[in-house]
Structure formats: structure tokens, C-alpha cells
Amino acid sequence: MSSSASVLALRLAGPLQSWGASSRFTRRTTETAPTKSGVIGLLAAAAGIDREDDDSLAPLTHLRFGVRIDQPGTLLRDFHTAHHGVTGKSMPLSERYYLADAVFVAAVEGDPALLSRLHTALRNPVYLPFLGRRSCPPAAPLEPHLREHTCLEDVLRDLPWQASPWYRRRHRNHPPGRLTVLREKGADEKNPADTLTDQPLSFSAAHRRHTLRTVVTDAVPVPAAAGEHIPDHDPFTALIDDPELLDGETV
Amino acid sequence: MYLSRFRVNTGRPAARRLLSSPQALHAAVMSSFPSLLPSDLPAPESPRVLWRLEQKARAEVLLYVVSPDRPDMTHLVEQAGWPAVADPENPGWHTRSYKPFLDRLTTGQHWGFRLTANPVHTIRRTDDEPKKITAHLTPTHQRGWLLDPDRQARCGFRILQKPDSERLLPDSTAPGGAAQGDRHELAVSDMRPLSFDKSRGHDGKRRGKPVTVVTVTFDGRLEVTDPTALRRALTQGIGRARAYGCGLLTLAPINQPPRPTP
Numbered sequence: 001m002s003s004s005a006s007v008l009a010l011r012l013a014g015p016l017q018s019w020g021a022s023s024r025f026t027r028r029t030t031e032t033a034p035t036k037s038g039v040i041g042l043l044a045a046a047a048g049i050d051r052e053d054d055d056s057l058a059p060l061t062h063l064r065f066g067v068r069i070d071q072p073g074t075l076l077r078d079f080h081t082a083h084h085g086v087t088g089k090s091m092p093l094s095e096r097y098y099l100a101d102a103v104f105v106a107a108v109e110g111d112p113a114l115l116s117r118l119h120t121a122l123r124n125p126v127y128l129p130f131l132g133r134r135s136c137p138p139a140a141p142l143e144p145h146l147r148e149h150t151c152l153e154d155v156l157r158d159l160p161w162q163a164s165p166w167y168r169r170r171h172r173n174h175p176p177g178r179l180t181v182l183r184e185k186g187a188d189e190k191n192p193a194d195t196l197t198d199q200p201l202s203f204s205a206a207h208r209r210h211t212l213r214t215v216v217t218d219a220v221p222v223p224a225a226a227g228e229h230i231p232d233h234d235p236f237t238a239l240i241d242d243p244e245l246l247d248g249e250t251v
Numbered sequence: 252m253y254l255s256r257f258r259v260n261t262g263r264p265a266a267r268r269l270l271s272s273p274q275a276l277h278a279a280v281m282s283s284f285p286s287l288l289p290s291d292l293p294a295p296e297s298p299r300v301l302w303r304l305e306q307k308a309r310a311e312v313l314l315y316v317v318s319p320d321r322p323d324m325t326h327l328v329e330q331a332g333w334p335a336v337a338d339p340e341n342p343g344w345h346t347r348s349y350k351p352f353l354d355r356l357t358t359g360q361h362w363g364f365r366l367t368a369n370p371v372h373t374i375r376r377t378d379d380e381p382k383k384i385t386a387h388l389t390p391t392h393q394r395g396w397l398l399d400p401d402r403q404a405r406c407g408f409r410i411l412q413k414p415d416s417e418r419l420l421p422d423s424t425a426p427g428g429a430a431q432g433d434r435h436e437l438a439v440s441d442m443r444p445l446s447f448d449k450s451r452g453h454d455g456k457r458r459g460k461p462v463t464v465v466t467v468t469f470d471g472r473l474e475v476t477d478p479t480a481l482r483r484a485l486t487q488g489i490g491r492a493r494a495y496g497c498g499l500l501t502l503a504p505i506n507q508p509p510r511p512t513p
């Protein structure tokens with residue numbers, strides 16, 4: 001919450017996303033919003049941190065995490081009957097759950113130097129970003145957006161509404177009153193909080209480990225949507241408003 | 252020179268007829284100048300009447316006109332405006348003198364601009380085919396048309412490049428020429444393929460082929476490199492189809508970033 005911290009915000013949008021926090025074995029569920037392990041993993045991948053390299057990962061896991069649900073999306077169940085590409089043998093039948101057509105703003109708060117490095121890395125990532133599962137590429141650039149001397153709560157309250165144009169059109173007459181924000185507790189915060197097992201300890205391929213983190217559920221009023229990126233253009237603003245100039249003018 | 256703005260009352264049938272035909276609208280705009288005869292051809296290399304339609308919202312359509320003479324748009328108000336609320340103080344359109352603004356243009360100034368144009372090139376598909384004027388149909392080619400260094404020099408401006416921090420892709424990953432990617436402060440929008448009959452015979456049948464024009468709207472930021480050339484571009488227009496609402500470049504002060512942050 002200290003004002004010396006920076007906040008890095010990402011827009012997570014894609015046809016499919018899948019953010020598992022507790023899925024095991026053949027039933028691969030998804031949370032309704034991006035998980036901290038998923039987003040930290042995305043940042044670590046962009047920075048080129050290897051899965052076994054827990055020491056480089058540690059500073060990333062200490063970032064405070066929050067997410068805003070701009071467009072909730074719908075849950076999609078996939079009855080997965082894959083076959084091995086080479087041997088043709090059938091793989092275990094599994095159920096995989098996805099969020100279709102969802103848009104989120106995820107933000108991490110922490111050390112300005114580290115976030116500035118991650119910001120650069122996202123523009124030129126070592127490993128490509130994906131939305132929770134390798135088969136879920138982002139639909140648009142994540143538009144990494146770095147703000148200094150601010151806190152997570154302020155950024156998630158102020159960033160323009162990121163929902164897609166069709167979603168905004170559909171809700172033009174009945175706009176959602178508020179957007180849900182799920183964030184980690186601040187340092188000296190007393191709000192009641194839930195917990196979720198998505199605080200990454202290690203992404204090691206052999207043994208992924210996660211621990212609990214706090215989740216405070218909040219809501220913010222819907223900020224104005226980012227307008228079309230075509231600016232307003234009024235050529236009259238460049239002209240001097242003097243009616244006398246109108247008369248008796250020659251070219 | 253004068254810059255005028257007229258808001259079209261889209262609820263009126265006559266307005267819809269004007270908006271549906273660039274040719275009818277051109278005739279209506281040209282009738283705003285009592286000293287011009289319909290048979291007058293615009294003299295080359297001299298200021299001419301330029302116009303552009305802008306649709307800001309479904310019922311907010313603005314007509315901008317740049318002209319050497321002061322327009323009288325009374326007939327437009329009567330056909331497609333709000334004649335009942337017009338009075339001598341507020342005739343239903345808005346005209347201002349353009350000359351002081353043109354005189355203030357100096358090298359190095361930065362302006363936001365808007366231009367509706369008809370980007371075309373001359374090509375042939377095989378060596379023995381006559382060359383034909385063909386519209387640019389993709390945003391990349393349309394950007395390339397305006398970013399052409401010769402065209403920019405001829406029009407007296409340079410389109411500004413974005414600072415590195417605002418680009419979505421680093422230079423090294425953007426393939427292709429300068430028109431590719433988002434290197435410049437330039438947005439292309441609102442492509443309209445127009446097709447209309449230039450004239451019809453007495454029996455109502457069309458004579459010859461319909462006129463087809465592809466128009467796009469460019470928005471961006473520019474730096475003035477040659478005020479004289481830019482004045483010429485502002486008063487004489489850029490590119491083809493200037494009689495059909497193309498080629499009018501307007502400038503406005505830059506007061507807000509061209510695209511909001513995410």
C-alpha cells in the first residue's frame with residue numbers, strides 16, 4: 001500500500017482462458033478469475049525464468065496480486081478425448097473447463113525496479129504468454145501498463161472498463177452496476193478474507209508447489225470504458241473566434 | 252478562406268437523400284457559393300471548395316466545408332437543417348475565417364489532423380494490360396499511401412512517430428515497411444466503398460458504369476515541415492475524388508493523447 005510501489009496491470013482477454021487453482025487428475029476445473037499462480041507464471045515466462053529456478057521466482061511471488069472481472073465470460077466444459085499423436089493410443093478421458101469470452105484486468109503491486117523489468121520483458125517475452133493453459137493464447141496484446149507511486153486498489157478502480165465492444169453494446173441499457181475485484185490483503189488490512197491455494201512456491205515440472213493466499217472480494221463502480229482510439233477532432237478549436245475577421249477578407 | 256460547419260438533420264428525407272449520394276451533396280455544397288456557376292471547373296493550383304462528412308453519432312452528422320468564398324448555406328438549412336430555429340444571428344451553420352489560422356502555421360508546429368481521402372495507385376496485372384487506377388483496400392496499404400515520403404513532402408508535413416514506450420511491438424518484430432505495425436501516430440478507420448451513378452438518362456436508366464470511390468478516414472498527428480506546401484494542401488486538398496467528399500485536411504490542437512491507456 002506504500003506510495004513508493006509500482007503497479008503493473010495487464011488485460012487478459014481471449015476466446016478461452018482456464019485458471020485452475022485446485023484441479024487434480026482428469027477433472028481440470030477453472031476459477032472464475034485469473035489465479036495468482038497463473039499470472040505470476042505468465043510474468044516469469046516472459047522474463048525467461050526457468051521452471052526449476054525457484055530463487056529467481058521468489059521475488060515475483062512476493063508481489064501483491066489483484067484482478068478485476070470486466071467481462072465474466074461463460075463456463076465451457078470440454079469432454080476431452082485426445083489420442084497420442086505418434087502411437088495413436090487414447091489418452092485418459094478428461095473434463096476440461098474453460099472460461100469463454102472473458103476479459104480481466106490483472107495487476108501486481110511491488111518493487112518498481114522489478115516491475116519495470118517485467119514490463120520490458122512482456123513487450124519482448126522469452127516464452128510466449130498464455131491464459132492459464134498453453135492452448136489458450138491471448139486474443140490481443142496484454143497492453144502491459146506500468147504506473148508508479150500508486151497502489152493496487154487505485155489502479156483497479158481507475159483503469160477504463162476493458163469489456164469488448166459487443167459486450168458493452170449489449171449492456172448499454174442495463175450496465176453492470178459494479179465490477180468485482182478479487183485482491184490480496186494489504187499489509188495492515190483487517191477485512192475478512194477467503195483463501196485460495198494459488199500462491200506459487202515452485203513451478204518445477206517435477207513437483208509444482210503452491211500455498212495459501214488471502215482473497216478479499218471487493219466491488220468498484222464501472223469506470224468509463226476506453227473510447228474508440230479515434231480522438232475527438234474539432235478543427236474550429238484552432239481558429240480565432242473573432243467575428244470581425246469574417247468580413248472583408250480576401251484570399 | 253473560410254471554414255464552415257453545418258449539422259445535418261438526419262430525420263428529414265431530403266437529408267437522407269443528400270447523405271446517400273456524394274454527387275447530390277457536392278451539388279448542394281457548390282450551390283452555397285453564389286459566384287460559382289455549375290459549369291465552372293476548379294482552376295488548377297488554386298484554392299477550391301472542399302468538403303467532408305463526419306458521423307460522430309447515429310444522429311450527429313457534420314458537414315465541414317473549406318472554401319475561398321464565404322458560403323451561404325440557407326438552402327441546405329431549408330432542405331436538411333432546422334429552418335424554424337434559424338435567425339440572422341444563428342443561421343443554422345457556422346462559418347469562421349480560415350486565413351489567420353493559415354498565416355499562423357510555422358515549421359515545427361505539431362497538430363492533430365483528420366483527413367478523409369481516396370487512396371489509390373496505378374497498376375496493371377500483366378505487362379500488356381493498360382494501367383488502371385485502383386483503390387487501396389487494406390489498412391496497411393492505405394497507411395502506406397499517406398506515409399509515402401513524397402506525398403508527405405509535397406503536402407508540407409511529416410506524420411509523427413510514436414515514442415517507443417507506446418508501441419505495441421518493438422521495431423525488430425514488425426515485418427514489412429514503414430506502413431506496417433503501429434510505428435506512426437496514424438489511425439485508419441471508416442472505410443466506405445461508395446458506388447453511385449454519375450448521371451441518368453431521361454428514361455431513368457444509367458448511362459455508362461457507376462462511379463466507385465473507396466474512402467477512408469485518417470486520424471493522427473503531424474509536424475509542419477513546409478508551411479507553404481501545407482497551406483496548399485489545406486486549401487486545395489489531397490488526393491483524388493475531391494468532389495466526392497475526399498481530400499479535406501483539417502488540423503486541431505493536440506490536447507489529449509491519441510489513444511487512452513488500457
